[in-house]
Amino acid sequence: MKLSSPIFFDIPNAEICLYRNFLYDSQEEILYKELLENIAWQQDLIKIYGRKIPIPRLTAWYGDPNMSYTYSGILMNPHPWTLTLSLLKSQIEERIQHKFNSVLLNQYRNGTDSVAWHSDDEPELGETPVIASLSLGASRKFELRSKVKASLDRIELLLNSGDLLFMSGTTQKYWQHQVPKMRRVRESRINLTFRYIIVSGN
Numbered sequence: 549m550k551l552s553s554p555i556f557f558d559i560p561n562a563e564i565c566l567y568r569n570f571l572y573d574s575q576e577e578i579l580y581k582e583l584l585e586n587i588a589w590q591q592d593l594i595k596i597y598g599r600k601i602p603i604p605r606l607t608a609w610y611g612d613p614n615m616s617y618t619y620s621g622i623l624m625n626p627h628p629w630t631l632t633l634s635l636l637k638s639q640i641e642e643r644i645q646h647k648f649n650s651v652l653l654n655q656y657r658n659g660t661d662s663v664a665w666h667s668d669d670e671p672e673l674g675e676t677p678v679i680a681s682l683s684l685g686a687s688r689k690f691e692l693r694s695k696v697k698a699s700l701d702r703i704e705l706l707l708n709s710g711d712l713l714f715m716s717g718t719t720q721k722y723w724q725h726q727v728p729k730m731r732r733v734r735e736s737r738i739n740l741t742f743r744y745i746i747v748s749g750n
């Protein structure tokens with residue numbers, strides 16, 4: 549792990565910081581290939597106006613047992629941690645001093661894959677969700693917009709391979725984010741969002 553210092557963003561009602569080049573270049577490449585090949589990627593369907601359409605990316609959900617999670621109306625049960633994912637989780641936990649019990653992986657096969665405007669504000673994530681998001685592969689735009697003040701400018705970041713974005717506090721409450729399509733991008737990108745799910749009854 550490299551100890552690059554984080555960049556803090558001065559955004560109203562949000563806590564966002566970015567660790568550029570969180571991984572070593574050599575680790576990045578091995579990790580990217582290993583995840584591409586060994587993760588149980590699936591393409592879910594989402595219901596829009598009563599019609600089921602495939603979401604424009606592949607996803608996979610890993611985590612501690614006995615957790616289920618609803619994401620965009622899709623109920624998911626986690627696969628058990630792989631060695632690679634649990635090592636990566638420890639590495640991130642140690643650096644940012646926060647515990648995670650699950651990870652949602654996204655694979656954007658090329659620039660036509662995307663994720664639409666949303667907040668990660670499902671009740672399972674608690675009042676102030678903590679999300680650590682690691683990017684691998686192709687660089688993609690990551691945009692933020694305010695939910696309450698249209699007058700606030702949009703924020704646009706370019707997330708490169710090895711970058712770790714950390715969102716906490718009231719970020720999900722007041723802001724939405726998206727990964728827009730970038731049609732000229734031909735390479736794939738993998739993103740891992742480490743989360744802490746509060747299991748009901750615990």
Ligand SMILES: O=C(O)CCC(=O)C(=O)O
Pocket residue numbers: 652654663668681690707725727739741
């Ligand atoms: O791919 C990204 O950088 C963001 C993914 C995301 O927003 C999510 O999984 O909730």
Ligand SMILES: [Fe+2]
Pocket residue numbers: 666667668725
């Ligand atoms: Fe998200």
